[in-house]
Amino acid sequence: MTEQTAPTGTPTGTDAQDAPMLHAKGISKFFPGTIALDDVELTLHRGEVHALLGENGAGKSTLIKCLTGAYKRDGGVITLDGEVINPASTAESQICGIGTVYQEVNLLPNLTVAENLYLGRQPMRGGLVSRKRMVAEARRVLRDYGLDVDPGEPLTRYSVAVQQVVAIARAVEMSGKVLILDEPTASLDRDEVQLLFSVIRTLKERGLAIVFVTHFLDQVFEISDRATVLRNGRVVGTRVLSTVSQHDIVTLMLGRQLEAKVHDRQTGAAGEMLLEVDGLGKRGMLEPFSLALRKGEVVGLAGLLGSGRTETANLLFGAVPADGGVLKMHGKEIRVGNPREAVRHGFALCPEDRKTEGIVGDLSVRDNIVLALQARQGWMRPLSRAKMNEIAEHYVRTLDIRLASLDMPIRLLSGGNQQKALLARWLATSPDFLILDEPTRGIDVGAHAEIIALIETLRQQGMSLLVASSEMEELVAYSTRVIVLRDRRQVAELTGAEITAQNIVHAIADEPARGVA
Amino acid sequence: MAGSTQGLLKRITPQLIILAAALLLNVIVFPDFFHVDFRNGRLFGNIIDVLNRGAPTALLCIGMTLVIATRGIDLSVGAVMAIAGATAASLVVDGHGWFTALIGALATGAICGAWNGVLVAVLRIQPIVATLVLMVAGRGVAQLITEGTILTFLNPGLIRLGAGTILGIPTAIVIWICLGAFVAFAVRRTALGMLIESIGINEASSRLAGINSRVLLVCVYLVSGLCAALAGVIVAADIKGADANNAGLWLELDAILAVVIGGNSLLGGRFSIIASLLGAMIIQSVNSVILLSGMPPEFNLVIKAVLILGILVIQSPKVSYLWYMLRASGPQPQPDRKSPRPRTTPEEKTQ
Amino acid sequence: MNIKTTLLAGVVALAPVAGFAADLTIGFSQIGSESGWRAAETTVTKQQAEERGIDLKFADAQQKQENQIKAIRSFIAQGVDGILIAPVVATGWDEVLEEAKDADIPVVLLDRTVDAPEDLYLTAVTSDLVHEGNVAGQWLVDEVAGADCRIVELQGTTGSSPAIDRKTGFEQAIKGHDNLEIVRSQTGDFTRSQGKVVMESFLKAEGGANICALYAHNDDMAVGAIQAIKEAGLKPGTDIKIVSIDAVPDAHLALANGEMNATIELTPNMAGPALDAMEAYLADGTMPAKWIQTESKLYTAKDDNQAVYEMKKDLGY
Structure with a gap:
């Protein structure tokens, strides 16, 4: 491993003579039946943003947990600032100087911003917590992070992005040497990501070593200096990002070349009319909208976070009852008051929040796959064990779901495989109309490409799809039409050659620049 | 886990071991524990008593297991027992036949269960609060029916349900074993078991998958009410009287405990009725130890608490994990190939 | 109510x-x-x-x-x-x-x-709870008239004052009579069903033939125990003498049927x-005395229990 990492050079903008801030060597971790980490080496320099990359299950989070003491490592040495450290818990590692911020913000939402920032180390005066001083200091500290918020307000008052920055501030104020960010941008929109990145840049200038774990390669190249790629618990390479392309990194991660697929759109060639929506809406949630969908069409829904993408999907599926509007399927009016009715009419929805609204975590992969079909059949007509296996095995094969056994709880699958299993759940019901809400969020690169390919396959088979996504390139790749939403309203519809990332962005930003592309 | 006998056996192994240990304890304090003879037209012996006296808890925990699997809880079962017992008693006292009384009691139980179900599923009141209403009010309702007295009755048909025998076996034993087997079989042979588990694990996902969670929840509480009613009739028939104050008192806690000892999570999800029934028998075996030991009654609760605590500690995820690790680090540290969870951490091991 | x-x-x-x-x-x-x-x-x-x-x-x-x-x-x-x-x-x-x-x-x-x-x-x-226990014990002493008697006791709710006092009174009465011995004592929580359950275990643990008498701290437990004794194929009141306290209507009924031997009235x-x-x-x-003790009347099979039952059954017991 040493040979492999040696020629990768020093990070940009850092003093080469500097000894590394953190050096982890020979890190190993075994779980019963698995080698999760095998002789992993990671070097972090001062003032460096270091991306940690790999497909789901490659060992990123295990490595982080070994560094922070959340897991007891089975081998290896960690040197921080020249001293060997052995943190036995995350609390100990914080004292040593390693702070961590997880994707699901680990703060107490009911406490105030200031309390969250200072919990456990509140400024004292005469044996009592000095509230005033705490709030004042919090305000000052947060201003350094570009946040102008009232530290006396409960944390829940603020967006996830603000909470994220508060979590970072807390970690940095407590630790101050190494900051580990585990998928910090997963639930942030574009502007919020920029807010976060400006904070990261500030911290970089202050000399912190920052580990950045993410699935978004664009973001990696935007903010990181170097990247270490893991695959199957081993380091496959560390690269200075200014010297390589995205393509190189993806190749490293997957161990194979990702084909860039461009499909030929046939807007005119779509089939008969399937679904007509007229004036569907709900007050305070989504302005009434209309939509006509033919067989073999993929309609993309574009828009910023909160523009009404998810709301559109939920209203159509009856997950949230609409307060007005007419739905017609094959020209006949239908009622969709709840998901059960939607399923009966051949609708299907893969929700945005896979964990809380998609998977049934403790149930087996098999049960998860047959769930919707079984629910539609009713409890009196159970699918036989053999039939369940047949269905599950069929989709495991065709969608390439990677698992140890159909009996394993679905929560143990990686994000991408969970998403595929959810797709399988709906494909098993042979839907006419499939709604996908952020189908590629938080999944690894390989699964990402497979799901995009699958959308195209389904379309060719004559299925109608509505896909909400925040990834422009993705929408461009598979949509036959794109509807752009802004402020809970439809603002534009792009067809054929109009569908370009740039046009979508213009429509979102309300700039009359269509066709300029 | 649903179909294969092997899976079931693996699931209930801890309960079987604990039950064996509890029975062994009985033998230690009373060597003739397993002695059974035929007396007065019925099987007679301590082991028969355990099966017979465990009947109310066993019946309650059938319904309770389903309720808990949906991430709910039913605190009202003890009070429903009192109501159902009072209903049955007052019906036979008024001159109705035992069958009418039984149907009347079951109907009362069903109404109580449906009431709970509507509060939980439709009005979205937290189960612990929703069922607390009936837990508190139910005993008052039962007292209204019996007018505060122990309503004694002599109807032989009704008495046979609690104190009678079928082929020499006490009726109560036959009832709980049959009902338990029937429900356990029914939920696994239909899709009910899977749908109930699905709701318990993630109701939002289940609803989006098209499951009618509302109706299913009401049904589950209704079944719990029916089980409680049956237990109430048996308890009343056993003493030939409906005791509104004491029938089923605190029995809801024993039922919940039985479900927990059965290895079912109070957070809902995967469940096993058979394991819960074993849990009920474990509790009754512990009660039997106390009675047979001849210790002064001041020690009853202490002994029970210590034994139950021991059982729960043995079953705790941390201890099971230690066992797992001990076994894994044995002479042949081969990873368990069949294990569906290659990455077991203590939290994930739901025992 | x-x-x-x-x-x-x-x-x-x-x-x-x-x-x-x-x-x-x-x-x-x-x-x-x-x-x-x-x-x-x-x-x-x-x-x-x-x-x-x-x-x-x-x-x-x-x-x-x-x-x-x-x-x-x-x-x-x-x-x-x-x-x-x-x-x-x-x-x-x-x-x-x-x-x-x-x-x-x-x-x-x-x-x-x-x-x-x-x-x-x-x-x-x-009433005097100790005295009640005393009357029960004295009745049993007289009844067995010097013969050996192994007694089982169904206590009231553990720690409650009726349970403590009725136990004390009974023990005082049989003290010095070496032919009487309490061999098992367990709580039946004053309820009929627990009375039955605990009596079942007594019958098995001691063997029905080895139990001469049952002393229950209240009638409800005695009524439950009577059923257990019957189910064990023994004759309550004959094979096992039964004395308890309270004199509720159901106890009078049991006395009238010969299934119980004595009860002491808590009026x-x-x-x-x-x-x-x-x-x-x-x-x-x-000015009356500061304490008026009510009578703890002993009812046995000799009384007209059927009549007492009829009189008491509508009092709301």
């Missing part, structure tokens, strides 16, 4: 009818209706008041002392001639008793005493002696 009587009492309490010149108005603060005996006490108290032409104001405290104190204050405000209290707990009465004393209203305590200075109440009418008529004392005091200031 006996609804009819409660409702009736409510009507009586709410309608101080003009023209009906009752000699005395007495307030009665009852604990509640937690047991059949309690309901019977309420019924008997009302009967006693009616016989004497006393206007009884009844208040059900539903097991709460605060409700009792409220009721007593309202009795004082209404200017009743006397107050009966069945106290729910022993402590915390000083202040309100003081108020009654200041208003010159005599207070009589029923079936329990309180921890308050004796001059704050006229008298207390209670629900506490109000009789209480009202006697009250009337005497109000008439000419006669």
Whole structure:
């Protein structure tokens, strides 16, 4: 491993003579039946943003947990600032100087911003917590992070992005040497990501070593200096990002070349009319909208976070009852008051929040796959064990779901495989109309490409799809039409050659620049 | 886990071991524990008593297991027992036949269960609060029916349900074993078991998958009410009287405990009725130890608490994990190939 | 709870009818209706008041002392001639008793005493729990007449004062009689079903033939135990002698059927002696003794239990 990492050079903008801030060597971790980490080496320099990359299950989070003491490592040495450290818990590692911020913000939402920032180390005066001083200091500290918020307000008052920055501030104020960010941008929109990145840049200038774990390669190249790629618990390479392309990194991660697929759109060639929506809406949630969908069409829904993408999907599926509007399927009016009715009419929805609204975590992969079909059949007509296996095995094969056994709880699958299993759940019901809400969020690169390919396959088979996504390139790749939403309203519809990332962005930003592309 | 006998056996192994240990304890304090003879037209012996006296808890925990699997809880079962017992008693006292009384009691139980179900599923009141209403009010309702007295009755048909025998076996034993087997079989042979588990694990996902969670929840509480009613009739028939104050008192806690000892999570999800029934028998075996030991009654609760605590500690995820690790680090540290969870951490091991 | 009587009492309490010149108005603060005996006490108290032409104001405290104190204050405000209290707990009465004393209203305590200075109440009418146990034990000593007898005991709720006192009294009575021995003693929680369950285990642990007598701290447990004995193929009352306490209607029925041998009455008529004392005091200031002990009457098969049963069964037990 040493040979492999040696020629990768020093990070940009850092003093080469500097000894590394953190050096982890020979890190190993075994779980019963698995080698999760095998002789992993990671070097972090001062003032460096270091991306940690790999497909789901490659060992990123295990490595982080070994560094922070959340897991007891089975081998290896960690040197921080020249001293060997052995943190036995995350609390100990914080004292040593390693702070961590997880994707699901680990703060107490009911406490105030200031309390969250200072919990456990509140400024004292005469044996009592000095509230005033705490709030004042919090305000000052947060201003350094570009946040102008009232530290006396409960944390829940603020967006996830603000909470994220508060979590970072807390970690940095407590630790101050190494900051580990585990998928910090997963639930942030574009502007919020920029807010976060400006904070990261500030911290970089202050000399912190920052580990950045993410699935978004664009973001990696935007903010990181170097990247270490893991695959199957081993380091496959560390690269200075200014010297390589995205393509190189993806190749490293997957161990194979990702084909860039461009499909030929046939807007005119779509089939008969399937679904007509007229004036569907709900007050305070989504302005009434209309939509006509033919067989073999993929309609993309574009828009910023909160523009009404998810709301559109939920209203159509009856997950949230609409307060007005007419739905017609094959020209006949239908009622969709709840998901059960939607399923009966051949609708299907893969929700945005896979964990809380998609998977049934403790149930087996098999049960998860047959769930919707079984629910539609009713409890009196159970699918036989053999039939369940047949269905599950069929989709495991065709969608390439990677698992140890159909009996394993679905929560143990990686994000991408969970998403595929959810797709399988709906494909098993042979839907006419499939709604996908952020189908590629938080999944690894390989699964990402497979799901995009699958959308195209389904379309060719004559299925109608509505896909909400925040990834422009993705929408461009598979949509036959794109509807752009802004402020809970439809603002534009792009067809054929109009569908370009740039046009979508213009429509979102309300700039009359269509066709300029 | 649903179909294969092997899976079931693996699931209930801890309960079987604990039950064996509890029975062994009985033998230690009373060597003739397993002695059974035929007396007065019925099987007679301590082991028969355990099966017979465990009947109310066993019946309650059938319904309770389903309720808990949906991430709910039913605190009202003890009070429903009192109501159902009072209903049955007052019906036979008024001159109705035992069958009418039984149907009347079951109907009362069903109404109580449906009431709970509507509060939980439709009005979205937290189960612990929703069922607390009936837990508190139910005993008052039962007292209204019996007018505060122990309503004694002599109807032989009704008495046979609690104190009678079928082929020499006490009726109560036959009832709980049959009902338990029937429900356990029914939920696994239909899709009910899977749908109930699905709701318990993630109701939002289940609803989006098209499951009618509302109706299913009401049904589950209704079944719990029916089980409680049956237990109430048996308890009343056993003493030939409906005791509104004491029938089923605190029995809801024993039922919940039985479900927990059965290895079912109070957070809902995967469940096993058979394991819960074993849990009920474990509790009754512990009660039997106390009675047979001849210790002064001041020690009853202490002994029970210590034994139950021991059982729960043995079953705790941390201890099971230690066992797992001990076994894994044995002479042949081969990873368990069949294990569906290659990455077991203590939290994930739901025992 | 006996609804009819409660409702009736409510009507009586709410309608101080003009023209009906009752000699005395007495307030009665009852604990509640937690047991059949309690309901019977309420019924008997009302009967006693009616016989004497006393206007009884009844208040059900539903097991709460605060409700009792409220009721007593309202009795004082209404200017009743006397107050009966069945106290729910022993402590915390000083202040309100003081108020009654200041208003010159005599207070009589029923079936329990309180921890308050004796001059704050006229008298207390209670049974003697130890004495009850004593009578039971003495009956058994006489019954076996020197023969060896292995006794099993069904205790009341562990730690409750009736359980402690009735056990003490019984043990005092059999002390010195080496032919009598308590071989097993376990709690049956005063309930019929636990009485049955525990008796079942006694029968197995000792062997039915080795048990000579059962002493139960209340009739409910004895009635449960009778069923267990029958199911074990033995004859209650003959193979195993049964003595218990309370004399509830079902016990009289069992006595009449020969399934039980003796029961000691805890009379629900506490109000009789209480009202006697009250009337005497109000008439000419006669001070009663500070403690009036009710009779602990022994009923055996020799009494006309069927008749007693008929008389008692409508008292609300």
